[in-house]
Amino acid sequence: MTRTVLVSGAGVAGPSAAYWLHRHGCSVTVVEAAAALRPGGQAVDFRGEQVKLLGAMGIADEVRAHETAMGDQLVLDRAGRTAFTVPARFISGEVEVLRGDLARILHDRTRDYTEYVFGDRVTGLAETADGVRVTFRHGAPREFDLVVGADGVHSGVRAVAFGPETAFRRELGYHFAGFTAPNHLGLDHSGLVYSEPGRSAMVASNREPGTVSVGLFFRGDPRGYGRPDRRRQQELLAEVYAGSGWEIPRLMRAVPDAVDLYFDTVGQIRLDRWSSGRVVLLGDAAWCAGPGGSGTGLAMMGAQILAGELAAAGGDHETAFARYERRLRKPARVGHKNGAGSAGFLVPATPRAIGNRNRGYRMMTGPVSGKLLDHLGYRAANAVRYREYRDRVAS
Numbered sequence: 001m002t003r004t005v006l007v008s009g010a011g012v013a014g015p016s017a018a019y020w021l022h023r024h025g026c027s028v029t030v031v032e033a034a035a036a037l038r039p040g041g042q043a044v045d046f047r048g049e050q051v052k053l054l055g056a057m058g059i060a061d062e063v064r065a066h067e068t069a070m071g072d073q074l075v076l077d078r079a080g081r082t083a084f085t086v087p088a089r090f091i092s093g094e095v096e097v098l099r100g101d102l103a104r105i106l107h108d109r110t111r112d113y114t115e116y117v118f119g120d121r122v123t124g125l126a127e128t129a130d131g132v133r134v135t136f137r138h139g140a141p142r143e144f145d146l147v148v149g150a151d152g153v154h155s156g157v158r159a160v161a162f163g164p165e166t167a168f169r170r171e172l173g174y175h176f177a178g179f180t181a182p183n184h185l186g187l188d189h190s191g192l193v194y195s196e197p198g199r200s201a202m203v204a205s206n207r208e209p210g211t212v213s214v215g216l217f218f219r220g221d222p223r224g225y226g227r228p229d230r231r232r233q234q235e236l237l238a239e240v241y242a243g244s245g246w247e248i249p250r251l252m253r254a255v256p257d258a259v260d261l262y263f264d265t266v267g268q269i270r271l272d273r274w275s276s277g278r279v280v281l282l283g284d285a286a287w288c289a290g291p292g293g294s295g296t297g298l299a300m301m302g303a304q305i306l307a308g309e310l311a312a313a314g315g316d317h318e319t320a321f322a323r324y325e326r327r328l329r330k331p332a333r334v335g336h337k338n339g340a341g342s343a344g345f346l347v348p349a350t351p352r353a354i355g356n357r358n359r360g361y362r363m364m365t366g367p368v369s370g371k372l373l374d375h376l377g378y379r380a381a382n383a384v385r386y387r388e389y390r391d392r393v394a395s
């Protein structure tokens, strides 16, 4: 029997779920709050088991065709000299793409057999005897067998089915702003990181040689900013980076014109359960770990496991959701652990903390300890193994 599944969110997890659910015979609708696919985002990387998954989805070649092919990244001291070098394989894994490219590749792969509805969102979920009656902000109510909340860290489905975000959120104590800027620095497949106490900038060359991806990380009380609109985001960035050295003033001048400015507080999501009746969470909506938590690969792996377990349980969603959760709990914990340590690397709070980071990484990136860095890089990616489930529909 074909099952109807509503997936909320057309980021990375949502279209991945559409792909795997279709392969197991489901009919999938994806509802996305944005009016179109969201193009933004910096680079996301795959390594180890996650690379096998790209092959299994038939997108490995296309992902490779768009890879950033980034080289080593240099971390600079206050004078702009190299403090240490982070090898490409640590930051960029085995294959790295821009998040926006990945989202488009996944959408292209699934659009022929998936109903995509843009510019709408779930407002209510009521479980019936054999399905879920869903109401939407704009569209007419509909009934589905199952609902997957793959709508990111600020998930709307999670809010409706589990309660407000504050109950599940753990702040990491810093904020992130990402945008595209002109490549004044002439970077070519390389990246630079510059830190002052409590504020950093990460600049990496893009697929377009004329532009760079800029990531700004800065400490601050997460509740202090609320959910600022675009104008307030610009003001906040100008306030936080006032008086910064190095190339920051020039980078800041690109903010007003940036069409892809992304601004958010960095935090993690931790829930005791990822499902409630016929509603299940996936990706950042369920276990967002923050930077370094292998969130993209794990979201995609989670989609494959969720759909596979549903097929293996013959449609018994309770059994499937419990097995899905059992397989992914440990990798999510590893991701949380990695993500929790991200502030120390990305945005050290004091001059002393910057010095300690630089010394520590100089040792870790040296020839003797290089293996430790590899271990850290692969720890989250390989925490769950790729395992095939039997398909019902040929891909």
Ligand SMILES: Cc1cc2nc3c(=O)[nH]c(=O)nc-3n(C[C@H](O)[C@H](O)[C@H](O)COP(=O)(O)OP(=O)(O)OC[C@H]3O[C@@H](n4cnc5c(N)ncnc54)[C@H](O)[C@@H]3O)c2cc1C
Pocket (backbone or CB within 6 Å): 008, 009, 010, 011, 012, 013, 014, 031, 032, 033, 034, 038, 039, 040, 041, 042, 043, 044, 099, 120, 121, 122, 150, 151, 152, 153, 154, 155, 156, 157, 178, 262, 282, 283, 284, 285, 291, 295, 296, 299
């Ligand atoms: C614009 C953008 C830029 C990002 N940049 C980076 C980055 O630079 N580096 C990085 O590591 N990670 C970034 N991320 C997060 C990264 O994509 C995720 O950590 C990871 O890929 C897991 O994906 P996800 O599908 O669970 O969540 P996401 O990729 O966040 O996708 C969630 C999707 O759900 C949509 N959505 C949100 N609320 C609702 C709702 N109520 N109803 C319907 N749809 C909704 C969003 O518009 C989005 O398309 C970014 C996410 C976005 C949306």
